[in-house]
Amino acid sequence: MLSAFLYNIHQILEGSMISYETHILPNSDYYVYTPSTLAKKLFFYPICIGSFRYESGYRLARDSYDSFLMMYILKGTCFVTVGSHTMQAMADQLVLLDCYAPHVYGTDSGFEALWLHFDGPMARIFYETIVSEKGSLLYPAHPDAIHRSLYHIYDTFRSHAPIAEDQISGTITNILSDLLSSEKAQQVSGKTQIGISEAISHINKYFYKSITLQELADIAALSPYYFSRVFARETGMTPHKYLISTRMANAKFLLKTSQMSVKEIAIRSGFSDESGFCTAFKKQEGMTPKEYRSSNC
CATH class of the missing domain: 1.10.10.60 (Homeodomain-like)
Structure with a gap:
């Protein structure tokens, strides 16, 4: 009964949105979502998801955007600044950010990314645990699997398929768990x-x-x-x-x-x-x- 309730009771159903920001190229789109009250209490849930192509000169600086962000780099390089620390992310890496705090990202050479703003009652605990152990710039052990999982969520919205909140929550949980437990053995002291x-x-x-x-x-x-x-x-x-x-x-x-x-x-x-x-x-x-x-x- 719960699954039946979660399956398409509360979903988006706006079409894709096109960004009008400067330095974002055509064929970049995103989808916004308003989760159910039940999802906010129980699950990880998407807030918006998109696939963007950024050209050289793009820069975004925000004081806050109430969510957490995972951004999988498909191609090119981008810089990410949190506090006084600036990182350079490249293809097959994933950036994990607390967007409740000020943050900046952009590119001097162009990049492509699949990104997801998400939240949930366990989001901060997962975020803080991952970042305290691994940092915000992550090297997934199985980048193709991360890519497929994010793309599955993106494609669900793009194809206007029914939104099963419990299933999407499970996909986000799997991504975060993979980042926490099986990052490449590349950590330094x-x-x-x-x-x-x-x-x-x-x-x-x-x-x-x-x-x-x-x-x-x-x-x-x-x-x-x-x-x-x-x-x-x-x-x-x-x-x-x-x-x-x-x-x-x-x-x-x-x-x-x-x-x-x-x-x-x-x-x-x-x-x-x-x-x-x-x-x-x-x-x-x-x-x-x-x-x-x-x-x-």
Whole structure:
């Protein structure tokens, strides 16, 4: 009787919604849902779910969106900032966020993601347990299974199938349980994580200076080889790429907000000469620094 009640008594039944945010590409859609009173008491339940293609320059900053978010990265890379910590997520990784708290995410190069805002009486307990043990950037042991589960929920809404709240709750429970119990054996010690964080802080503070791999490895108290592996695992990019990305972010800020010459911006951003800066900038942004400045004036 309970199953019969839950099967299509309380469901959406709006069609798909198209986002009008800037830097979200066509063929991106989402679906909103209002759970039943019973579901709010008993289950995990979806609030909205979508499949988005984000282009370079997308950025979302929110003080709060009352829910928890799981975002499975299908392609590309995105950055996620929670508090003072910024992470880089890439394909087959999953980001788990407490959207009751301020958060920021976006991309400098474009990405695609399947995402679900959800909640429920056990949502915070699951979230806090997973994040305290694994962090917010997760490496699922079985990414294809996570993808299939999220896509199943998404496709249920997209196809306008009846919404069985108990079944969707079970799918969300399975995803969270899998994240908690069977993440890839890639975890590093707390001491090593602190070392990586200190190396990142060093880059963010001194990006305009010459920084070597050995210097960063020494800060983290690791061998250069192991440091590079762990750094890439934790951030989604190599130490060198992270350094260049930080320098580029500073250069773009100065191009937008100052009247400095391109040469001066290159030096202040840590590049040894204007030519090397222009080459690297065009490779990353698809335009020269002068073109970037003109397009952002």
